[in-house]
Amino acid sequence: FLAAPLVLLTDFHFASTDMTPQVMKTMGLLSVVLLPITMGAAVLLVPKARVLSFQEINFKETLGAVLTNRPYRLFLLIFAIQGLALGIYAAMILPFMEGYLHIGDQFSYVMAFTTFFSLISMPAWLWASNRLGKHQAWGWWSLLTNVVLVGWLFVKPAPASILPTLIISTLYGWFSSCATVCYPAIVAEVKTLGLAFMAEKIPY
Numbered sequence: 001f002l003a004a005p006l007v008l009l010t011d012f013h014f015a016s017t018d019m020t021p022q023v024m025k026t027m028g029l030l031s032v033v034l035l036p037i038t039m040g041a042a043v044l045l046v047p048k049a050r051v052l053s054f055q056e057i058n059f060k061e062t063l064g065a066v067l068t069n070r071p072y073r074l075f076l077l078i079f080a081i082q083g084l085a086l087g088i089y090a091a092m093i094l095p096f097m098e099g100y101l102h103i104g105d106q107f108s109y110v111m112a113f114t115t116f117f118s119l120i121s122m123p124a125w126l127w128a129s130n131r132l133g134k135h136q137a138w139g140w141w142s143l144l145t146n147v148v149l150v151g152w153l154f155v156k157p158a159p160a161s162i163l164p165t166l167i168i169s170t171l172y173g174w175f176s177s178c179a180t181v182c183y184p185a186i187v188a189e190v191k192t193l194g195l196a197f198m199a200e201k202i203p204y
Contacts, residue, residue: 071190079183082142089149096152101161110165114173121174125181134182134189141178148172 057065066072098104128137148171155164 069190072187075186075190082179097165100157101155101165102158103161103165106162106165110169113166114169114176117170117173118177121177122181124174125178128178129181129185134185137178138182138186141175141182145172145175148175 066076094104094107097107097110103110125137125141128140132140148168151164151168155161155168
């Protein structure tokens with residue numbers, strides 16, 4: 001989405017790669033059209049997993065299961081804090097690049113770099129999860145991501161800002177894909193651990 005002006009510039013003859021209100025409106029309308037299509041493809045085309053067990057549970061029971069699962073509560077707390085931090089970063093990166101670094105017209109290129117390295121780094125994080133364990137991989141991702149973001153403190157306004165911006169964004173994209181690999185595995189483990197403790201009636 002954030003790299004969309006590159007497509008709009010070449011294929012739809014927009015004036016520039018800036019994130020203008022016209023670009024945002026166009027991408028919003030395209031999202032409204034494309035989102036149901038992609039969701040339908042996910043529902044209809046993705047193979048269904050074999051269900052080993054199934055149990056009806058209402059909202060009250062779900063809430064009770066969450067509140068009594070201590071590892072899951074801790075995971076949700078960490079997930080919420082990291083989600084808040086990611087939201088702040090995502091909200092501030094464009095104004096920062098536009099207002100301070102003065103390279104707002106390069107924003108789409110930077111986001112394209114970030115997305116590309118995020119995609120190609122997934123196999124590396126899968127290897128790291130198998131080698132180190134998903135918890136350590138997740139911990140290293142959190143540490144390295146925060147270390148990389150400190151680099152923004154040392155970036156000077158344009159024209160000297162383009163290269164360090166690409167470096168920081170590339171590293172951020174490389175590290176950020178760890179969440180895609182580790183989050184589902186950790187959630188599954190926490191759920192399995194909770195079920196095991198419940199079966200043995202052990203407090204946790």
